[in-house]
Structures are given as structure tokens and as C-alpha cells.
Amino acid sequence: MAHGPATLADGWGKYISRWVFTTNHKDIGTLYLWFSFAMFIMGGAFAMIIRAELFQPGMQLIKPEFFNQMTTMHGLVMVFGAIMPAFVGLANWLIPMMIGAPDMALPRMNNLSFWILPFAFAILTSTLFMEGGGPNFGWTFYAPLSTTYAPDTVNYFIFGVHIMGASSIMGSINIIATVMNMRAPGMTYMKMPLFVWTWVITAFLLVAVMPVLAGAVTMMLMDINFGTSFFDAAGGGDPVLFQHIFWFFGHPEVYIIILPAFGVVSQIIPTFSRKPLFGYSSMVYATAAIAFLSFVVWAHHMFTVGMPIAGELYFMYATMLIAVPTGVKVFNWITTMYRGSLTFETPMLFSIAFVILFTFGGFTGMMLSIAAADMQYHDTYFVVAHFHYVMVAGAVFSGTAAVYYWLPKWCGRMYDETMGKVQFWIAFIGFNITFMPQHFLGLAGMPRRYADYGLQFADWNMVSSIGAFMYGGAQILFLFNVIRTIGWGKPTDDPQVWEGAEGLEWTVPTPAPYHTFATPPKVK
Amino acid sequence: MSAESKNPLLLAKLVALAVAMFMFAIFVLPPLYDLFCEITGIGGKTDGAYTAVAVEVDTSRDIEVQFVATKNATMPWDFYPIEERVIVHPGEAREVIFYAHNRTSSDMLGQAIPNVLPNNAADYFHKTECFCFNNQPLAAGESAELALVFIVDPDLPASVNTVTLSYTMFDITDRTLVQVSQVQ
Numbered sequence: 001m002a003h004g005p006a007t008l009a010d011g012w013g014k015y016i017s018r019w020v021f022t023t024n025h026k027d028i029g030t031l032y033l034w035f036s037f038a039m040f041i042m043g044g045a046f047a048m049i050i051r052a053e054l055f056q057p058g059m060q061l062i063k064p065e066f067f068n069q070m071t072t073m074h075g076l077v078m079v080f081g082a083i084m085p086a087f088v089g090l091a092n093w094l095i096p097m098m099i100g101a102p103d104m105a106l107p108r109m110n111n112l113s114f115w116i117l118p119f120a121f122a123i124l125t126s127t128l129f130m131e132g133g134g135p136n137f138g139w140t141f142y143a144p145l146s147t148t149y150a151p152d153t154v155n156y157f158i159f160g161v162h163i164m165g166a167s168s169i170m171g172s173i174n175i176i177a178t179v180m181n182m183r184a185p186g187m188t189y190m191k192m193p194l195f196v197w198t199w200v201i202t203a204f205l206l207v208a209v210m211p212v213l214a215g216a217v218t219m220m221l222m223d224i225n226f227g228t229s230f231f232d233a234a235g236g237g238d239p240v241l242f243q244h245i246f247w248f249f250g251h252p253e254v255y256i257i258i259l260p261a262f263g264v265v266s267q268i269i270p271t272f273s274r275k276p277l278f279g280y281s282s283m284v285y286a287t288a289a290i291a292f293l294s295f296v297v298w299a300h301h302m303f304t305v306g307m308p309i310a311g312e313l314y315f316m317y318a319t320m321l322i323a324v325p326t327g328v329k330v331f332n333w334i335t336t337m338y339r340g341s342l343t344f345e346t347p348m349l350f351s352i353a354f355v356i357l358f359t360f361g362g363f364t365g366m367m368l369s370i371a372a373a374d375m376q377y378h379d380t381y382f383v384v385a386h387f388h389y390v391m392v393a394g395a396v397f398s399g400t401a402a403v404y405y406w407l408p409k410w411c412g413r414m415y416d417e418t419m420g421k422v423q424f425w426i427a428f429i430g431f432n433i434t435f436m437p438q439h440f441l442g443l444a445g446m447p448r449r450y451a452d453y454g455l456q457f458a459d460w461n462m463v464s465s466i467g468a469f470m471y472g473g474a475q476i477l478f479l480f481n482v483i484r485t486i487g488w489g490k491p492t493d494d495p496q497v498w499e500g501a502e503g504l505e506w507t508v509p510t511p512a513p514y515h516t517f518a519t520p521p522k523v524k
Numbered sequence: 525m526s527a528e529s530k531n532p533l534l535l536a537k538l539v540a541l542a543v544a545m546f547m548f549a550i551f552v553l554p555p556l557y558d559l560f561c562e563i564t565g566i567g568g569k570t571d572g573a574y575t576a577v578a579v580e581v582d583t584s585r586d587i588e589v590q591f592v593a594t595k596n597a598t599m600p601w602d603f604y605p606i607e608e609r610v611i612v613h614p615g616e617a618r619e620v621i622f623y624a625h626n627r628t629s630s631d632m633l634g635q636a637i638p639n640v641l642p643n644n645a646a647d648y649f650h651k652t653e654c655f656c657f658n659n660q661p662l663a664a665g666e667s668a669e670l671a672l673v674f675i676v677d678p679d680l681p682a683s684v685n686t687v688t689l690s691y692t693m694f695d696i697t698d699r700t701l702v703q704v705s706q707v708q
Contacts, residue, residue, distance in 0.1 A: 105531050106531060106535065169542050172538075173535060173538040173539065173542075176534070176538060177531050177534050177535060177538070180530075180534060181530045181531055181534065207538055207541055207542050207545070208541065208545055209545070210542070211542045211543070211544075211545035211546035211548075211549060212545055212546070212548070212549040212553075214546055214549070215545075215546050215547075215548075215549025215550045215553075216549060218546075218550060219549075219550060219554075230554055233596075233637055233692065233694065234596065234635055234637065234694030234695075234696050235635075235696070236637065237554075238557070238558075238561075241553075241554060241557050244553075244557060245549060245553055248549075248553070307566075308564070308566060308643070
């Protein structure tokens with residue numbers, strides 16, 4: 001029998017070495033999850049600063065220059081630091097257990113892909129304390145704002161993006177290799193849990209588009225430092241080219257964020273409906289269709305850039321087409337719940353909220369996809385509201401649901417159900433108070449990314465800020481509940497944990513031992 | 525085949541995919557974008573120096589050519605066309621003059637970037653001589669008359685009666701690496 005991991009009882013040196021040199025998928029999953037939560041708190045703190053400044057019109061707390069850095073850093077940290085690593089962490093913990101593999105296929109690369117990530121964000125965050133300040137050009141870093149007019153610290157930003165891109169690519173390669181080569185005998189592709197399916201498709205998206213992002217920042221680096229003119233009209237380049245390249249990465253990126261979230265709720269809803277997932281194979285094909293379509297719709301982010309009418313029409317219709325596979329998924333989740341024996345534990349509450357709010361965000365996305373109407377919505381708070389409905393109520397809610405759902409399996413202790421439900425309702429209400437009014441603000445014409453606004457927007461901004469503080473408070477409660485569970489939660493040793501849970505990860509003992517499936521299980 | 529022996533090959537393939545996508549972004553997408561704009565005329569990019577070919581001047585059509593001169597944000601020069609609009613027949617070569625004046629006390633280097641509207645006219649607007657083919661050095665206080673010779677192609681789509689040629693003058697004094705061949 002393999003030896004167990006070093007604990008604090010073995011001394012600090014051994015304990016720290018265990019985490020730094022670990023190649024165990026569960027350890028690395030844990031590291032990813034804690035790192036992403038730390039980034040979530042940091043990005044959340046930036047959001048609180050933004051909402052505090054926008055509480056009233058006029059400049060109260062911070063300077064506009066710093067406000068720009070906050071909006072930029074909030075976006076970058078939440079997308080690349082919080083959401084993406086959180087799902088990589090879930091993948092590390094769950095994919096080997098779900099497919100009956102002893103570990104990830106490439107454990108040492110797994111260690112490297114995690115441990116370069118803190119350095120990327122240390123580099124990125126350190127710019128806030130430098131002369132000239134951090135990146136202030138928005139998370140989409142359009143040239144020439146991010147090249148000709150950028151602060152000198154932009155090179156740190158570029159280097160940070162390179163590192164986090166390398167980390168994502170290595171993590172994805174590992175997931176693909178694990179799923180393709182390490183499945184237990186009998187675990188055919190069409191028997192894999194949907195979380196595994198959505199992640200392997202996500203991983204292919206990541207390997208395909210993270211290098212494009214790396215290419216975009218490399219071209220920026222050369223424009224800034226080596227006199228090339230990729231994005232500089234003075235030398236024959238074209239700033240619009242930057243937008244095309246960025247969104248060629250950026251649109252698949254939004255599916256990279258949401259597909260694993262689809263996978264999570266596709267695991268949770270059947271459990272608490274006590275029914276198998278409705279339309280498993282259509283779910284798989286819908287995921288693949290969404291992934292494919294994500295490559296051919298990028299310019300719907302740039303309808304106002306000055307595109308020929310044929311281009312606008314093409315990108316409009318192609319974008320609308322995405323609603324079809326997404327609708328298939330939503331209907332499958334609803335049909336899974338239909339006539340099931342539903343119970344409403346915290347993970348289920350977050351998953352149902354996910355389905356409702358994500359669909360709402362999808363509908364505002366349909367509105368934005370109408371090229372003619374987008375002229376009005378573009379770069380307003382309507383867009384901010386739209387993507388927070390899909391990113392926060394989508395990705396973050398499903399991540400929260402996943403932690404509540406699998407935490408008992410990970411640590412062998414139950415979380416406090418009442419506290420979980422209280423957190424859910426504060427988060428759900430706080431979220432809607434924050435972002436619902438931003439639709440109204442956007443339709444009324446309030447532009448995004450400004451530190452100040454006209455008096456007519458004052459009331460809804462105050463409401464929005466109050467909701468944001470509520471939502472932020474819910475995350476502190478979440479952190480408290482997780483720590484309380486790990487340290488003092490009610491112990492459980494039921495392998496299945498949830499009555500309706502199905503899948504290989506629920507066949508191993510609770511808490512999950514350090515090494516699982518050293519001999520592969522037989523899958524019927 | 526065991527998983528251990530399959531992993532290196534799969535790893536190599538996936539790394540190759542990542543490297544290929546990186547190369548695609550840097551070396552394929554920008555030229556592809558330029559090519560796409562050139563074919564469709566989107567962006568109003570004009571071609572380089574044109575060698576005049578003998579064509580019959582189409583006196584039945586009058587094309588109004590308008591000139592717009594703008595300066596990029598920090599460019600301190602005066603820069604404007606002497607004539608703001610001319611009427612030409614397709615096939616006829618015409619010279620027009622732009623005036624540039626460096627009113628700073630330092631020697632500077634400028635570069636004009638052309639753009640043609642409407643988009644479907646870009647391919648039919650030929651320049652046989654243009655100051656925009658080279659960068660423009662102007663000493664402190666110096667002024668210059670910059671010449672442009674152009675021919676509107678007789679194949680210009682019938683729907684186009686007015687062509688607008690716009691130049692933006694950029695300050696490239698600090699940029700020594702700009703290759704003129706990139707700029708037309």
C-alpha cells in the first residue's frame with residue numbers, strides 16, 4: 001500500500017514540501033481550488049471598490065485612473081485567476097475519480113501547471129504598486145490603448161498573460177491525455193459523466209485558443225518594444241486586427257468558462273431529481289456543437305467597428321444559432337427535473353438558480369446578437385449585466401454548487417445545510433439586486449467602464465451597489481462554511497453521500513483516500 | 525498499448541497543436557486579414573505604386589474626388605490639401621498637391637496613411653506617384669508641397685460617383701524601424 005501524504009504532524013518542512021512537490025491529483029485539485037478562491041476574494045475586493053465608487057455620482061473614494069485599473073484587474077483576475085483555475089481544480093479532483101483512473105496522465109506537468117500560476121498573478125498584481133499603476137485598458141486590452149497609450153507596466157501584464165496561458169495549456173493537455181488514455185476498462189466515451197465530457201471539449205478549446213491569446217500579447221509586446229506595427233496604423237498596421245484576434249480567442253474563452261459549469265449542473269440536477277440525466281447523448285452533441293460554433297461568431301463583439309452589412313448579418317445569424325444547442329441543454333435539465341423526486345439541498349438550489357439565471361443571461365445575449373440593436377447596447381451597462389448573468393450566475397454559481405456537492409466526499413464531513421441555504425438566498429437575491437438594475441442603466445444609455453455617471457443614473461446605481469455588498473458578504477459566509485466543514489463539520493463515511501448520486505466517484509470511501517483506483521474498476 | 529506509452533505521443537501532438545495555433549496567430553492571421561481586406565476592399569486600403577497603362581479616357585463620366593487630411597492625435601504639423609475636391613474623368617491622370625508644414629522647432633519625420641471610401645472604390649483608385657509611398661522628413665519650421673498623381677480606373681463601379689481619399693499624417697520621428705514597404 002502506498003504511503004499517505006505528509007501531515008502537519010510530520011513537521012512544517014515536510015508538510016510544505018508535500019504541497020510544493022505534490023503530483024497527486026487530489027492535492028493539486030485542492031491547491032487550484034484554494035488559489036482560485038483567494039483570487040475570487042481579491043477580484044471581489046476590486047469589484048467592491050468599483051461599486052463603492054459608483055454608489056453615488058461624482059468622485060468620492062478613488063481617482064479615475066485607479067478606477068480604470070480596478071475594472072481591468074477585476075476582469076482579468078476573475079476570468080483567469082478565479083473561474084478558470086476553479087474549474088481546473090474541480091477537473092483535477094474529479095476526472096480521475098469519475099473515469100476510474102489512479103491519477104492524471106501527466107502528474108509532474110500537473111504540478112508545474114499549477115505552481116506557475118501564483119507567479120503569473122503575483123507579477124500581474126504587483127503592477128498596482130508600481131509607478132504608472134497597473135493595466136488600465138480594460139480586460140479586453142484593445143490596441144492602441146494597450147500599446148501606444150499603455151502604462152510602462154504593460155510588459156508585466158503581457159508576461160503574466162503568457163504564464164497563465166502556458167498554465168492553462170498544460171492543464172488542458174493533461175486533461176485530454178487523462179481522458180483519452182486513462183479510462184477504466186469498459187468506460188467508453190459515451191459512458192463518461194457529462195462533467196468529463198464538457199471538460200475534455202473545453203480542454204480542446206483551450207489548447208486551440210490560448211496560444212492565439214499568447215500570440216496577441218506577443219504582437220503587442222513587439223509593437224511596444226521592438227518597433228513592429230501589427231496594430232499601429234502609423235506603420236501600416238491595423239487596430240481592428242487586434243480586435244479580431246482578441247475575440248477569436250475571446251469568444252471560445254466564454255465557452256471555456258461556461259462548459260465545465262454545464263458539466264457540473266449536469267451531475268448535480270440528476271442526483272437531487274433522483275432520475276438519470278435526460279438526453280445524455282444530445283447533451284454531448286450539444287456541447288460539441290457549442291464548442292464548434294464558438295469559433296465562427298467572434299465578430300459579434302465588434303458590431304460597431306465598421307463592418308460590411310454582409311459581415312454583420314453573418315455574425316448575427318451564426319450567433320443566434322448558438323441558442324439552439326444551448327436550448328437543448330436547458331430543456332434537458334428541465335426535463336430531468338420534471339416528475340423527479342426533487343429535494344432542495346444547497347447544491348441543487350445553486351443549480352436551479354444556474355438554469356434560471358443562465359437562461360436569462362442567454363436571452364439578453366440574444367438581444368445583443370441583433371446587430372442593429374447592438375448599436376444601442378454596445379459598451380453599455382446592458383452588456384455588463386448580460387455577461388455577469390452568465391459568468392456569475394452561470395460559472396460562479398455552478399462552482400459554488402460543485403463545492404457544496406463534492407466537499408463531503410473530499411473531506412468526509414458535511415457542511416452546515418442551513419448556513420448553505422442562507423448563503424444561497426443572500427447570494428441569489430444580492431446577485432439580482434446588483435445586476436438586474438444594470439440592464440435598465442444600460443438601456444438608458446449609461447456606458448460601461450466610467451468612474452462617474454450622470455445624475456439620472458444615480459438611483460439604480462445605488463441599488464446595484466447595495467446588492468453588490470450583499471453578494472460580497474455571501475462569499476464570506478461561503479468561505480466560513482467551507483472552513484467550518486473541513487475543520488468541524490459532522491463526520492460522514494457514507495460513500496454515496498447523496499441518496500441519488502451516481503458515478504464512480506461515489507463508490508470510493510468517504511473521505512476519498514489519497515490514492516483511489518490503484519486497480520481499475522470494472523465498468524459495466 | 526499501455527497508457528504510459530501512449531501519453532508521450534499524445535502530448536507531442538497536443539503541444540504541436542498549441543505551437544501551431546501560436547504561429548497561426550502571429551504569422552497567418554495578420555497577412556490573412558490584410559489579404560481579406562484587399563480582396564473585399566474593406567478598410568479602404570489602396571494598392572502601392574501603379575504603373576499607368578494606356579486606357580481610353582471615359583469622358584462620359586465625371587467623378588468627384590474629395591480629399592481629406594487629418595493629423596494623428598499628437599501630430600503638430602499643418603497638413604491639408606490645396607484643392608479639397610476635383611472632378612476627373614476615369615482614365616485621366618491628375619496631380620494634386622497637399623501642403624505640409626512643420627511648425628515645431630525640431631526636425632521630424634511624418635508618414636501619411638491613405639484610406640479610400642466607398643470601400644468598393646479602393647481597388648479602382650490608382651496612385652502613380654504619392655508622397656505616402658515614402659516617409660516625409662521636415663526640418664524645424666520647414667514646409668513642403670507634397671504631390672499625388674492618381675488615375676481613377678474606367679472600371680470603377682457605375683454606382684460610384686464620388687470617391688473620398690483620406691490621409692492621416694502620423695508622427696514617426698521616434699520610429700526608425702518602420703519599413704516603408706509595409707506602408708502604402
